[in-house]
Each structure stands twice: as structure tokens, then as C-alpha cells.
Amino acid sequence: MASVDYAARKAPRPQIVTDKVRPEPKGWLSWITTTDHKRIGILYLWTVAIFFVLGGVEALLIRVQLGAPENTLLSPERYNQLFTMHGTTMIFLVVVPVWAGLANYLLPLMIGARDVAFPRLNAWSYWMFLFGGLALYASFFWTPPEAGWFSYVPLSTKEYSPSGGQDAWIFMAHLTGLSSMLGAVNFIATIHNMRAPGMGWGRLPLFVWTILIYSYLIVLALSSLTATVTMLLTDRHFGTNFFDPANGGSALLWQHLFWFFGHPEVYIFVLPAFGVFSEVIPVFARKPIFGYKAIAAATAAIAFLGMLVWAHHMFATPSATVVLAFFMLSSFVIAVPTGVKIFNWIATLWRGTIEFRVALLYAVGGIGTFLIGGITGIFLAVFPVDWQLTDTYFVVAHMHYVAFGGSAFAMFAALYFWFPKLTGRMLSESMGKVSFWLTLVGFHTTFLVQHSAGLSGMPRRVFEYPIDAGWQAYNLISTVGAFIIALGVLVTIVNVVRSLKVGTLAGPDPWKANTLEWFTTSPPPEHNFDAVPRIRSVEPMKDCRRQVEEATGAQQHLESGRPMAHV
Amino acid sequence: MAGFASITLVRRALAPALLALLVTAAPAGAGLVLPEAGPSENAENIRTLYGIILILAVIVFVGVEGVLIFCMFKYRARKGRVAAQIHGNTRLEIGWTVGAAVILVFLTIATFVMLPGIKNPAASDVDMNGNPVAANAAFAATDQGAPPEGDVLNIKVDGQQYVWQYTYPSIDDKKVFAYTDLYVPVGMTVTLDIGSNDVQHSWWIPALGGKADALPGYVNKTWFKVTEPGEWRGQCAELCGRNHANMYARVIGLPFEEWRAWYDEQAADIETAEQEAAEGRRQLEEQQGEEAVEGTGGGQATNTDGESE
Numbered sequence: 001m002a003s004v005d006y007a008a009r010k011a012p013r014p015q016i017v018t019d020k021v022r023p024e025p026k027g028w029l030s031w032i033t034t035t036d037h038k039r040i041g042i043l044y045l046w047t048v049a050i051f052f053v054l055g056g057v058e059a060l061l062i063r064v065q066l067g068a069p070e071n072t073l074l075s076p077e078r079y080n081q082l083f084t085m086h087g088t089t090m091i092f093l094v095v096v097p098v099w100a101g102l103a104n105y106l107l108p109l110m111i112g113a114r115d116v117a118f119p120r121l122n123a124w125s126y127w128m129f130l131f132g133g134l135a136l137y138a139s140f141f142w143t144p145p146e147a148g149w150f151s152y153v154p155l156s157t158k159e160y161s162p163s164g165g166q167d168a169w170i171f172m173a174h175l176t177g178l179s180s181m182l183g184a185v186n187f188i189a190t191i192h193n194m195r196a197p198g199m200g201w202g203r204l205p206l207f208v209w210t211i212l213i214y215s216y217l218i219v220l221a222l223s224s225l226t227a228t229v230t231m232l233l234t235d236r237h238f239g240t241n242f243f244d245p246a247n248g249g250s251a252l253l254w255q256h257l258f259w260f261f262g263h264p265e266v267y268i269f270v271l272p273a274f275g276v277f278s279e280v281i282p283v284f285a286r287k288p289i290f291g292y293k294a295i296a297a298a299t300a301a302i303a304f305l306g307m308l309v310w311a312h313h314m315f316a317t318p319s320a321t322v323v324l325a326f327f328m329l330s331s332f333v334i335a336v337p338t339g340v341k342i343f344n345w346i347a348t349l350w351r352g353t354i355e356f357r358v359a360l361l362y363a364v365g366g367i368g369t370f371l372i373g374g375i376t377g378i379f380l381a382v383f384p385v386d387w388q389l390t391d392t393y394f395v396v397a398h399m400h401y402v403a404f405g406g407s408a409f410a411m412f413a414a415l416y417f418w419f420p421k422l423t424g425r426m427l428s429e430s431m432g433k434v435s436f437w438l439t440l441v442g443f444h445t446t447f448l449v450q451h452s453a454g455l456s457g458m459p460r461r462v463f464e465y466p467i468d469a470g471w472q473a474y475n476l477i478s479t480v481g482a483f484i485i486a487l488g489v490l491v492t493i494v495n496v497v498r499s500l501k502v503g504t505l506a507g508p509d510p511w512k513a514n515t516l517e518w519f520t521t522s523p524p525p526e527h528n529f530d531a532v533p534r535i536r537s538v539e540p541m542k543d544c545r546r547q548v549e550e551a552t553g554a555q556q557h558l559e560s561g562r563p564m565a566h567v
Numbered sequence: 568m569a570g571f572a573s574i575t576l577v578r579r580a581l582a583p584a585l586l587a588l589l590v591t592a593a594p595a596g597a598g599l600v601l602p603e604a605g606p607s608e609n610a611e612n613i614r615t616l617y618g619i620i621l622i623l624a625v626i627v628f629v630g631v632e633g634v635l636i637f638c639m640f641k642y643r644a645r646k647g648r649v650a651a652q653i654h655g656n657t658r659l660e661i662g663w664t665v666g667a668a669v670i671l672v673f674l675t676i677a678t679f680v681m682l683p684g685i686k687n688p689a690a691s692d693v694d695m696n697g698n699p700v701a702a703n704a705a706f707a708a709t710d711q712g713a714p715p716e717g718d719v720l721n722i723k724v725d726g727q728q729y730v731w732q733y734t735y736p737s738i739d740d741k742k743v744f745a746y747t748d749l750y751v752p753v754g755m756t757v758t759l760d761i762g763s764n765d766v767q768h769s770w771w772i773p774a775l776g777g778k779a780d781a782l783p784g785y786v787n788k789t790w791f792k793v794t795e796p797g798e799w800r801g802q803c804a805e806l807c808g809r810n811h812a813n814m815y816a817r818v819i820g821l822p823f824e825e826w827r828a829w830y831d832e833q834a835a836d837i838e839t840a841e842q843e844a845a846e847g848r849r850q851l852e853e854q855q856g857e858e859a860v861e862g863t864g865g866g867q868a869t870n871t872d873g874e875s876e
Binding site: 076077080146147148152153154155160245246250251252285286287288290291292293294314316317318321325328329332333335336339340342343344346347349350351352353354355356364367368371372375376378379382383384385386387388389390391392452455456457459460461462463464465470 | 597598599600601602603610612613616617620621624627628631632634635636638639642643644645648649650651652653654655656659660663664667668671674675678679681682685686765766767769771773776777778779780782783784785786787788800801802803804805806807808809810811812813
């Protein structure tokens with residue numbers, strides 16, 4: 001055997017640093033021509049933020065209309081347009097692309113790569129997403145779509161929705177669908193091929209694990225959606241009859257095809273949120289994640305099972321009992337890996353030293369909220385019970401507990417956690433805490449009573465309800481809660497705008513965190529890293545600090561109770 | 568693991584208390600924490616099943632959320648405290664995976680035990696002549712599903728923007744249909760064949776059981792049996808267009824004789840209305856015929872030009 005020079009092997013690979021040779025591109029044109037994953041990530045995140053505000057304003061208008069019985073503020077037409085735009089915006093333009101944006105920024109940094117695998121494709125993904133959103137919102141100047149975010153046929157066919165708004169919705173689904181799929185292919189190629197030396201599958205950060213699974217789900221599910229909306233397009237304009245029962249088509253077919261996308265979509269927007277929880281909690285509990293393998297495996301299991309539960313959205317349709325039973329059981333089974341994740345996060349907090357930073361508060365608040373959404377999901381999975389609950393405000397509540405508790409709380413946790421990395425400045429913790437408590441209290445005020453509204457018979461998507469229906473109190477409470485959420489979000493918006501200018505300088509690693517993105521400067525240079533350390537565990541930064549401590553004797557670990565930013 | 572132990576204690580103490588609370592509060596809890604249920608077995612069974620899930624849900628919720636909040640208080644960072652560097656615990660992890668699965672197996676069993684009482688139509692208490700049916704005459708065997716022996720009232724329900732139409736079976740060669748208000752006899756099992764003439768709708772009277780979607784091209788089935796006279800309201804539950812919110816339905820339960828009287832009166836009204844309409848049509852046709860004769864001077868020409876007029 002020839003002798004191996006182990007020292008040379010362990011040394012970081014030489015890199016040529018070019019940031020001093022070519023100046024950083026500046027000006028607005030550089031943002032349009034950029035292929036830098038970090039700039040594209042920031043474009044995504046700002047675009048999502050704007051759509052989030054638009055979707056939020058639509059939600060407030062809906063809540064104002066429902067705040068009083070027999071309210072005449074909005075016409076039925078306008079009301080249907082608003083909830084269609086709200087749902088479509090929040091699903092297609094917020095909770096899914098926000099993870100594309102965040103992963104764009106963080107994924108190459110977390111795995112120690114220079115960029116994503118296909119930077120120009122990445123830029124194209126962003127621009128298609130933006131124009132998908134603009135196509136939808138352009139309809140506001142004519143007639144917005146009004147058949148709901150799942151656009152059931154026959155209501156969405158030419159006969160019953162003749163306006164171009166429905167076509168704008170189809171166009172939006174095409175553009176954002178293609179954007180998501182190309183982005184997903186990019187993430188998959190990047191994660192499979194561009195990991196830092198030593199980063200095996202067992203050392204992949206859990207957020208990256210969830211982005212990998214999210215990407216595979218997008219490839220599988222979004223292809224169904226783009227095909228389905230194309231069928232609707234040809235039914236509307238080119239004389240096909242896929243969904244017309246009078247000509248051999250089927251109205252039920254749309255539901256199957258749509259939910260074959262629609263339910264995996266839930267996991268598409270909630271798995272990366274789980275990834276954020278799995279990154280934030282160990283850092284602020286100052287503990288390794290509990291059961292890394294179980295969490296990664298649960299992510300894959302949820303995604304696999306998530307492809308097999310779609311018809312639980314269709315329990316009230318004319319379907320055979322054996323079909324209903326299958327989808328009840330598959331929905332039950334998916335609760336197990338989801339529960340495992342929640343137990344693992346709690347076990348990570350157990351016997352830790354928990355620092356009440358805003359990112360942690362949002363993560364724990366998100367888990368506590370999502371738990372309720374998970375539990376109400378069990379009620380809905382039992383199909384005879386679902387016959388009472390489906391299409392009521394109980395479902396509206398459940399769905400917001402999942403989407404807001406899961407995805408939106410994780411969005412805010414991610415914002416407070418990674419803002420220092422993205423901008424080089426800290427967000428105000430005190431404003432963040434005010435924002436968190438307002439959002440949490442506002443959220444539960446809005447949505448908890450909606451379970452009761454649904455149980456007492458209030459269907460979703462009604463623009464008004466009679467005075468004697470007995471739903472007035474629930475709706476008024478809900479409307480007040482919506483404005484508390486809005487206030488909470490507003491505080492964070494002010495915090496972001498203010499901190500961009502006056503926030504405390506963060507330094508490369510303000511939280512003394514675990515993953516590789518904290519190894520480089522904040523914000524990182526265009527080429528990300530001058531050198532990448534060899535990865536020896538799932539917490540490379542902890543390893544680095546330990547090495548520095550051993551080599552220099554200077555204390556690097558946290559003395560508990562003192563925030564690391566000031567060490 | 569002291570925390571887990573105390574949670575178990577809480578569970579043991581809490582579960583029976585909750586069950587007792589739920590049973591006594593069932594009528595009062597309708598709407599607030601339980602689904603609506605009126606005098607129809609299927610709705611009552613759904614509510615019972617919901618109650619079983621609710622008890623388990625509350626236990627899981629209190630247990631998990633309790634430990635989460637407990638951790639947040641107990642393990643808050645303080646000076647001198649060091650975090651335990653635990654990477655996992657295989658036995659614990661297998662334990663809670665199995666635990667979650669066991670709860671779901673229990674729920675599966677509960678669901679399939681309750682299902683026949685929700686899905687299969689019950690037997691009628693009265694026959695089509697209004698005579699009571701003996702209680703033990705209903706079922707030949709306990710596992711017998713739909714259709715039950717004895718008479719049932721089968722009504723065709725059609726959704727259309729934005730009204731429900733009901734077509735009754737023909738009794739004594741009478742033709743009866745109605746809109747919005749569905750009159751039914753007390754004690755008679757009513758089976759519904761639900762369809763749609765245009766977009767999707769969903770039939771739902773909360774107090775009388777679950778929803779059944781109305782899709783064009785499909786027939787969906789559900790049933791109810793009211794055991795006392797009364798009036799139960801509901802509305803379309805699937806977005807069907809701009810006035811979805813105003814597509815109401817009402818079931819009105821009448822004692823058999825009164826219902827039969829309503830049926831006959833409705834049949835008579837429809838017949839009168841149809842005769843009047845037919846008379847109106849005939850008069851119109853005659854009028855048109857005369858005009859055509861005056862205009863063209865020949866009946867033959869009217870027929871060929873009829874289309875374009």
C-alpha cells in the first residue's frame with residue numbers, strides 16, 4: 001500500500017478568490033441580470049413579502065365583511081373574488097415560493113457550495129414566479145377569478161365563469177408551477193452534487209433535508225397541476241370536454257387531479273417549515289437535535305404518504321365506502337411521522353438551556369399552533385365525521401392552523417433567525433417579541449372560534465349570513481383577531497425596514513449557531529466562502545468552535561444565560 | 568422523566584372527568600364544541616363519534632402542549648445551567664411512535680363500529696299508509712344494510728343555482744315536486760338521490776346528518792329520519808357561484824296525516840298550475856294562429872315560418 005498524505009487530504013481545497021478582482025455589480029439593472037443565488041433569494045423574499053401583504057389585506061376585507069351579519073359592504077361578486085385571490089395568493093405566491101426564496105439564499109451556504117447547480121435556470125424560475133403573480137394580479141384591473149383557489153368545475157368552466165379572470169388564474173398556475181418545478185430540479189441537482197467535503201446524507205442540515213423532499217414533492221405534484229389546468233384551459237377555449245358530464249367528461253375528475261396536487265402541496269409548504277423548526281430549536285436550546293435520523297426519515301415518510309391522501313378532501317363526493325376508508329387510513333398513518341417530529345422537537349427542548357429569542361418564540365409558537373391543526377386533522381380524516389365538518393368554518397380553522405401555524409410562524413422564525421445573515425444586521429428583539437405575542441394572540445383569537453362557527457353550521461365561502469343564524473359572536477371575535485394579527489405583522493415590517501438601516505451589526509455568527517452558513521461573513525461575499533471546512537458532523541460550526549477552543553484556549557462556547565451576540 | 572409521569576397522572580384523572588362532562592353537556596355543547604344533531608340517528612351517531620375523538624384529542628393536546636409549555640418554563644436558560652447533550656433515545660422514540668399508532672388503531676375501530684349507524688338508512692317507523700311498523704319487524708339480521716325493509720320515502724334532490732328542487736315519488740299517480748322546503752313525514756326514513764343540474768352544490772342540513780355533494784353527472788345518496796315534528800335549516804355547502812350564501816334548504820317534519828294532506832294539496836296545486844299553463848299556451852297558440860292567418864293568408868306558411876318568428 002502506498003502511503004497516504006493524510007495532512008494534505010484534510011487541508012481545505014484551494015480556492016481562487018475573485019471578489020477583489022471583479023467589483024460587485026451595482027444598480028437596479030444588476031438585480032435584473034443577476035444569477036447569484038443570494039440576490040435571487042432576496043428577490044423572491046421581497047416579492048413574497050409584497051404578496052403576503054396583499055393577501056393579508058384581502059383577508060382583512062373578508063373579515064370586515066363577515067364581522068356583522070347581513071353586511072352589505074361587499075357585493076357577492078367582489079367577495080368571491082377576494083377569497084379566491086386571498087387563497088390563491090397565500091398558497092401559490094406566499095407559502096410555497098417563500099421556501100424557494102429562503103432555500104435559494106441558504107441552501108448553497110448550508111452545504112458549502114458556491115451557488116446552485118444551474119444559476120441561470122434559477123434566475124428564470126424567479127422571473128416566471130414574478131410574472132405568474134403579476135398575471136393573476138393584472139386581473140384586478142378587469143375581472144378577477146371568483147371560483148375559489150381550487151377552481152372546481154363546472155363553476156370554473158366558460159359557461160359559469162366566462163370572464164378572463166379564470167384564465168389569468170390558469171396562467172398563474174402554469175407560470176408558478178413551471179417556476180417551482182424548475183427551481184426544484186435545481187435544488188435536487190445542487191443537494192445531490194455540491195455538498196461540502198465530508199457532508200454525507202447523515203450530516204445534511206435538516207432544513208436542507210426538507211428542501212430536498214419538498215423539491216421531489218414539487219416535481220411529482222406540480223406536474224399534475226399544470227396538466228390539470230391545461231385541461232381546463234382547453235375545455236374553456238378549444239372545445240375539449242374533459243370535465244363536461246354532458247359530453248362524456250367528469251366533474252369529479254377535476255377534484256381527483258387537483259387534490260393529487262393539492263394535498264402534497266400542503267406538505268410542500270409545511271415540510272420546509274418543519275426544517276426551520278429543526279434548525280432554530282437546537283440552536284436556542286443549546287442542544288443537539290433529538291433523533292436526527294428519525295426527523296429526516298419522518299420527512300421522507302410524510303412526503304411519501306402525502307401522495308396517498310388526496311381524496312380526504314372529497315369525502316362528501318359520491319365515492320365508494322372502500323375508497324373513503326382507504327383515504328381515512330392513509331390520513332391516519334401520516335399523523336404518525338408528523339407526531340414523531342413534534343415529539344422530537346419537544347425532546348430537543350427537554351433539559352436544554354432555552355434562550356427566549358424571537359426566532360425561538362416563533363418556532364415554539366408555531367409548533368404549539370400546528371399541533372392543534374394536526375389534531376383537528378384527525379377529526380377531518382374520520383370520513384363520517386368529515387361529512388359534518390367539510391366545507392365549513394371548521395375546515396377554514398383547521399387549514400389556517402396548519403398553514404399559518406406551520407408555514408407562516410416558521411416564516412417569521414426564519415426571518416428573525418437568518419435576517420442577520422442576509423443583511424449583516426440584527427432585527428430588534430423587543431419589537432420582535434411584541435410582534436410575536438400580537439401575532440400569536442391574534443391568530444388564536446381569529447381561528448379558534450371558527451371551529452365553533454363550523455360546528456354550528458356555518459359553511460365556508462358565504463358572503464353573508466342571516467342575523468338569526470347565531471354566528472355573529474364567533475365572526476365578530478374572528479374579525480377582531482384578524483386585525484390583531486395585522487398589527488403584529490405590521491410591527492415586524494417596521495422592524496425590518498428600520499433594522500436594515502439602524503440594526504446592530506451582526507458579525508458572521510451572532511447566535512453561535514450550528515450550520516455552515518454562519519461560517520462566512522454576513523452578508524456573504526458573492527462567492528460565499530473563501531474556504532470550506534471539512535464536515536465531521538451535523539453541527540460543523542460547533543466543531544469549528546471546539547477546534548478553536550482547543551487550539552487557542554479562548555472560550556468559544558456559550559455561558560448559559562448570556563446572549564451570544566454580546567460575547 | 569418526572570414531567571412525563573405527572574402528565575400521565577393528569578391524563579388518568581382527566582379522562583373520566585371529561586367523559587362525564589361531555590355526556591352531560593352534549594345538548595348544550597352542540598355548535599360550540601360538538602356538531603349539531605337533531606332527531607335523526609345518523610346525526611346523533613356522528614356527534615357521538617366526534618365526541619370519542621374529542622376526548623382523545625383533548626388528552627393528546629393537553630399532554631403534548633403541556634410538556635411543551637413545561638419545557639419552556641423549566642429549561643429556560645439561566646446562569647450556570649448546562650444543556651444536556653442528548654442525541655436521541657431509540658426506545659423512547661419507538662415508544663411514542665407505537666403510542667401514536669395505537670391511538671389511531673382505536674379510532675379506526677371506533678369509526679367502523681359507528682359507521683353502519685351513520686351510513687345505512689334506518690328502518691321506517693311508519694309505512695306508506697301512515698300505519699306504525701312494529702319495532703322488531705324492521706331488520707331480518709343485524710348486519711343488514713340499505714335498503715331496509717318496509718317503506719322508505721325516496722326523494723330526488725337536484726341542486727341548481729341557487730335553489731334546491733325536490734321530486735317526490737308518485738302516490739296515486741300524482742306528480743309532486745317542491746323547492747327549498749322539503750316536507751317529510753315523521754318516523755319515515757327518507758332517502759335522498761342527490762344530483763345537480765349545473766355546477767357543484769352540497770346538500771346539508773346540520774341537524775339531520777352530514778353533507779352529500781351534488782355533482783352533475785353523478786347521483787349521491789344520503790338519508791335521514793326525523794322522529795319528531797319540527798323544522799331544520801341548512802344551506803348549500805359547496806361554492807356554487809355568487810349567491811352561494813343564499814341557497815337555503817329547510818326540512819319540515821309533519822305527522823304522517825298532515826304530511827299526506829300537504830302532499831295531496833301540493834299535487835292539486837301543481838295540477839291546477841299546469842292546467843292553467845296549458846290553457847294559457849293553447850290560447851296563445853290560437854291567438855298566434857289567427858294572427859298568422861290574418862298576416863299571410865294561409866295556415867301552411869305559418870308552420871314553415873314558425874321557427875323564425
